[in-house]
Amino acid sequence: MTHIRRLASLGFTTAAAFGFGIGEARAADALSSGDTAWILTATALVLFMTLPGLALFYGGLVRARNVLSVLMHCFAVACVASIAWLVVVYSLAFDDGGAHQEWIGGLGKVFLDGVGTESLSGTIPETVFFMFQMTFAIITPALIVGAYPERIRFGAVVAFSLVWLVLVYAPACHWVWGGGWLADMGVLDFAGGIVVHVTAGVSALVLAIVLGPRRGFPHEIRPPHSPGMTVTGAAMLWVGWFGFNAGSALAADGNAGMAMTVTHISAAVASLVWAVTEYFRFGKPSVIGIVTGMVAGLAAITPAAGFVGPMGAVVIGIISGFVCQWFTTWIKFKIKIDDSLDVFAVHGVGGILGTLLVAVFAVPDFGGLGLAEGVTITDQLQVQVIGILSVAVWSGVITWVIAQIISRTIGLRVSEESEIEGLDIIAHGERGYDLT
Amino acid sequence: MTHIRRLASLGFTTAAAFGFGIGEARAADALSSGDTAWILTATALVLFMTLPGLALFYGGLVRARNVLSVLMHCFAVACVASIAWLVVVYSLAFDDGGAHQEWIGGLGKVFLDGVGTESLSGTIPETVFFMFQMTFAIITPALIVGAYPERIRFGAVVAFSLVWLVLVYAPACHWVWGGGWLADMGVLDFAGGIVVHVTAGVSALVLAIVLGPRRGFPHEIRPPHSPGMTVTGAAMLWVGWFGFNAGSALAADGNAGMAMTVTHISAAVASLVWAVTEYFRFGKPSVIGIVTGMVAGLAAITPAAGFVGPMGAVVIGIISGFVCQWFTTWIKFKIKIDDSLDVFAVHGVGGILGTLLVAVFAVPDFGGLGLAEGVTITDQLQVQVIGILSVAVWSGVITWVIAQIISRTIGLRVSEESEIEGLDIIAHGERGYDLT
Amino acid sequence: MTHIRRLASLGFTTAAAFGFGIGEARAADALSSGDTAWILTATALVLFMTLPGLALFYGGLVRARNVLSVLMHCFAVACVASIAWLVVVYSLAFDDGGAHQEWIGGLGKVFLDGVGTESLSGTIPETVFFMFQMTFAIITPALIVGAYPERIRFGAVVAFSLVWLVLVYAPACHWVWGGGWLADMGVLDFAGGIVVHVTAGVSALVLAIVLGPRRGFPHEIRPPHSPGMTVTGAAMLWVGWFGFNAGSALAADGNAGMAMTVTHISAAVASLVWAVTEYFRFGKPSVIGIVTGMVAGLAAITPAAGFVGPMGAVVIGIISGFVCQWFTTWIKFKIKIDDSLDVFAVHGVGGILGTLLVAVFAVPDFGGLGLAEGVTITDQLQVQVIGILSVAVWSGVITWVIAQIISRTIGLRVSEESEIEGLDIIAHGERGYDLT
Amino acid sequence: MKMIIAIVKPHRLDGVRTALQEIGVHGMTTEEVKGYGRQGGHSEIYRGAEYTVSFVPKVKIEVVTSDALMEPAVEAIAQAAKTGKIGDGKIFVLDVAKAVRVRTGEQGDDAL
Amino acid sequence: MKMIIAIVKPHRLDGVRTALQEIGVHGMTTEEVKGYGRQGGHSEIYRGAEYTVSFVPKVKIEVVTSDALMEPAVEAIAQAAKTGKIGDGKIFVLDVAKAVRVRTGEQGDDAL
Amino acid sequence: MKMIIAIVKPHRLDGVRTALQEIGVHGMTTEEVKGYGRQGGHSEIYRGAEYTVSFVPKVKIEVVTSDALMEPAVEAIAQAAKTGKIGDGKIFVLDVAKAVRVRTGEQGDDAL
Ligand SMILES: Nc1ncnc2c1ncn2[C@@H]1O[C@H](COP(=O)(O)OP(=O)(O)O)[C@@H](O)[C@H]1O
């Protein structure tokens, strides 16, 4: 029994909460080539977000002598996550967990056991659902790359990502999208405010604390070596996010269209809000700033995309553009944590904001598509807070444990001399640029 | 009542003229998930054309110290256009204008009022139509960025683009695609020869005149700082243009297939024609040249894509590759206008050529899909000329007025010292490259 | 009569062997907008693989002073191939060849003669099939660019690619996918292990031999000037390959979904295998290495994508990541052929491996979707070997002849001084980077 | 002969070249360098974070002149490079023992 | 006055700068250069292929000091730059005939 | 000791290095520079537009040699760098007062 069929019986709200489009709730057993076409495309788009999107976004922000190491981190994490997904994580997240279904899925789909070309998941082949969801499992640990560049050991990146996917991502994904306890409570998370952004953001923060700051942090850090590379990656993130959010409708329909619309609007608004705020704070709107605003707006709309209307998107864009900016400064300069590329401030905070605001803007009065019958804003907010807190605590604690173990075994951090020399040549034997 | 339903009653030619595929004319009220899947994809492709496509294409052509400013221009214009589109431009372009429908649309769709997940536009959700068309409203003012880099004030870019979208783009789009007077006349513009390329090209020329040339123009300008960046952007434009032209069929059908085919052929032919011409003129075909030819071929086929066959595409490719090249030299070195990245010569001239040639090559004798019943080539040519001239004059005059006002208020141009220092550090406080 | 209809009557295995999805075999006469949407998208994805994907992948691997020439090679080859495809190659590959159908197609579809917006090819418009297949005809000669950078004359690139498409690609494509003698034998090549990778790989090797090595080969060659550019291109190849392989199902269905799944898995596995092997050989896994492993894994899964299951993909990934790496070293340092960017070692060897292994892993016992009725692994292996050998010999011999003729007429190689100065400035009058 | 080494603000390069040409100096070699001096400690802001950038981009100009032309050349450079703001740069003069023009083998002042 | 030209390993730059500051030298100019010496012939590996990279990235530091400060400055650089491994670099000292601060026109030691 | 500063065409660098090695000079430092001289005013064409590129890419080679080796080194460079076409470059020689090898502290000719 595919999970979608199971879910269909839970009725509208829950199904939607699992990231399936509203239209999906009318459980369909026949393959729709149109829906399949869109999710195949969306899968390509979300992979494109990580490779090369996120890799370039992050790569441009570090020092030239570490650019390749960041690309390598993103690339290797993508490979490791893909294999982990096939081997066990997909099954843990989406297979029926039987007695412990509330907490974790089963092992029936390990290595895609029993899934063939005829297996369906709603109106699309299950392989397509598997692939689409896999791209989320790729980008989530890849987001954490932003917490530890320029000083981490490569082996630690691989080991951490692998273990983290099994211990943090699989359960969180199961709880919210796989029919676990948060799904049962009716938590709303359309495309991953909790599953992707809260898990990655909190884990990034904890890992940054355990790892310690870069030499010279906070003021003697070198500015981004190639903002143009970062903008290129950011633009790819924007385009790819259409697949992320509108693909989460799991159909090519009006729900997907609205999800794409609000996604775009939130991104555009948050970008401008960030730029305008910078203009008032420093006199100059920067290109790094505007694209960071874009990411904040996208992270924040992610949990809300299929539930809110354009007005909700505008407000979510404004708030996230403003609040996430405040957090970038606060974390680096007040509490002095070197979450180097601001994963928590942008993704974590953005994801949390959107997960809270969806409870408000899903209401028809605010232009939304409606909460479940009989559920008030306050009810929903409570559920959302529980979802955020439980996943945040789980992510933080497990990350801390994994980091400690790695630190005491293979080691987390390179030597100071290696840090100065740069990870490209030290860890990978390569140089980023030879323009002669 | 959506505009498409209205249009359907106008019958084949007009509907096609509005950029809806031929298949569209059989007004369909049911959602097609296949068509929706393709237009969702096409929307992503056209956004990709601007971000990062066009941004990189232009960014590589300027001096290293202005590269970020160009990326910022494209990015900020995209954000501003998206918001303007939501707030009022979509409504002005596509809502029913009632009594003044000939000239401009109504305000009924401001902020997507009344548009929900169930609203259709032909066989696709209206939100998807809204998003697809929005990407055109993004790229059109972004094309104009090529007229003014390396010397314009950032505030002027934002202000100009915003006002221009309302005063130039909204009416032009309405006239041709929204059921306005040019549509009534039966003007043919499949994907934006007039609406996108003529408006942007002419406005670029006028703005370049008002702004004045860069220091050292024409001979002491620095050559492109990163042709590889330009080629990267160009390739993205090519791929994205599949969404632009084949998406304008608004369906996943034979019309879309043929539109994609002729688009590709024109691009390939114009690229080679440009390169060969350079070889004969200068002895060396350049990579900047070949990709410029590509853009010329794509701009020229745009209005014709859904109406002509492969032979028409070959001829349009040859002519545009040759004529646009001639214009780049002529404008810069004969009439000495610093339309810095050749927006008029490539897009304006290309768009005009295609808009004229479609009248010829739409005829079945020349491999086309046919003009409306009873319409001769000469009839159609007349309409096309009226379309080009009216939109060109409107674009030019309004651009001139907006530019004058900005020049007298917030100011158009940076100081000479800032121009030398470069806009990246002056306007955005950032540096393009730090490879140490 | 379109070839697809013809093929349908040949029954399951053969149809699948021609790269049409299994579902396709139930010959459908009606347009499916879902399938069309996916193949339009896949076409864009495969074009994206060449431009800018492959161009950047290759561009980053050469010296800075040759980067533009490599981009130019890829771009010009794409244009030339597109026109050749329209003029004659599509017809030779896919039109009915009548009496000599076993060997080559006819000339009935020259310039797309008789193909209109209503022509179907299975469930998609024939123009869409034409475009999709065209992107394969673009990337195949573009792959060969990796054999000759940094020393070839630009004219030779253009001439070679053009003639090669007609004399090598058209027949090979016809034999395998167009209903030729290899198709009759039941050769399995889902998306181009033979048609794309064997032809390109072998031709690259032969061309590299005729052309001779770069100055200073093998040890004084400059290392890749921009590994980051290479990674960017590699990531685009990965994403685009979804279109390549899953698009080859020619439908948006379960076969496409499984093809995408195994494609992805093979890529991820081969990447990690390459990196781990490097770690054991040299102590450092490199980013150039991991992405080369990715390409090897993708090349190897290409012929197998629609026939094998996840387990097959894992094994194919492991073997290709390991064997292709061994070949890169062997060819350059043992037999000392300067196939500069390892086209044969990666694509040729990868394609051969996959073409052999599909015979094994298509068997249901190994998780595959099954061989044709009554066909054993050994039978199939025999056919596969015949396919590989015949195409390899044909590619090699014809390439050698073309290269000799070019060498004696327009000349293959630039002067030593030009080679030192760099092709960018010598052949195209441009410089790759001016960061001042 | 003397080698004049001038470290100036990048955007002054064109002005310096013109000034030198006017007094008859037609050859020079330039490089991009990073300078550290009183101007040191300027900062750039990314994502609201201030980064201290100790080394500021400068252009270094090397001109070899005859002994006679040295003073006017230094004068010309100093004037053309001056903005009056901190970080305008320095000019150093070193003795040159020998000069050769590669193409012709000419030596001494003839080589310049 | 003297011009000290030091060619050192790139990651030693910050240390050298600090060492110079401690002894009162507050101005310097740096460039990225490629060096060739005994260290020459190191190799990089790409796709299993060993490439000989003859020129190794180094940083060149130019500091002009008064005659008196030269010795301590050379000493400070030498200590800060030393790793004890091959390729640590060289320090050369040249005579400077004249120095001018562009902003003020000051000359000689005052210009430094 | 002498410092030889040679500004040559980039593609001659390898040749110069070999020539120097043959006469026993095993260390050198190179930088990419932009030169301006008689060759000045070459032009590049983009989109049919001619752009005057005043500064031409050159390579600057700095070699410190013992007094005795200086003449042969200059000779070797001049020969290896010569193409006979305009823009071949210049060689300048300056006196070096002091040289130190960082790794060992050796001084003078021993440091080279
Ligand atoms: N002692 C020195 N030796 C070499 N270069 C120096 C020295 N002092 C300054 N410079 C160079 O001159 C530049 C300008 O010096 P700075 O002290 O910032 O300003 P100003 O010359 O206006 O006082 C520096 O960035 C550095 O490149």
Ligand SMILES: Nc1ncnc2c1ncn2[C@@H]1O[C@H](COP(=O)(O)OP(=O)(O)O)[C@@H](O)[C@H]1O
């Ligand atoms: N004779 C020389 N002239 C100029 N620069 C030199 C000379 N010899 C060495 N160098 C520079 O010093 C650097 C270090 O020298 P090298 O011989 O590799 O190591 P070490 O100084 O430890 O013996 C070289 O990379 C080069 O930049």
Ligand SMILES: Nc1ncnc2c1ncn2[C@@H]1O[C@H](COP(=O)(O)OP(=O)(O)O)[C@@H](O)[C@H]1O
């Ligand atoms: N007076 C000078 N001082 C410093 N460098 C010079 C001088 N004259 C020429 N050069 C350098 O030498 C290079 C070659 O000089 P140029 O006059 O173009 O050719 P040629 O040496 O063949 O006459 C120039 O590009 C510049 O880098």
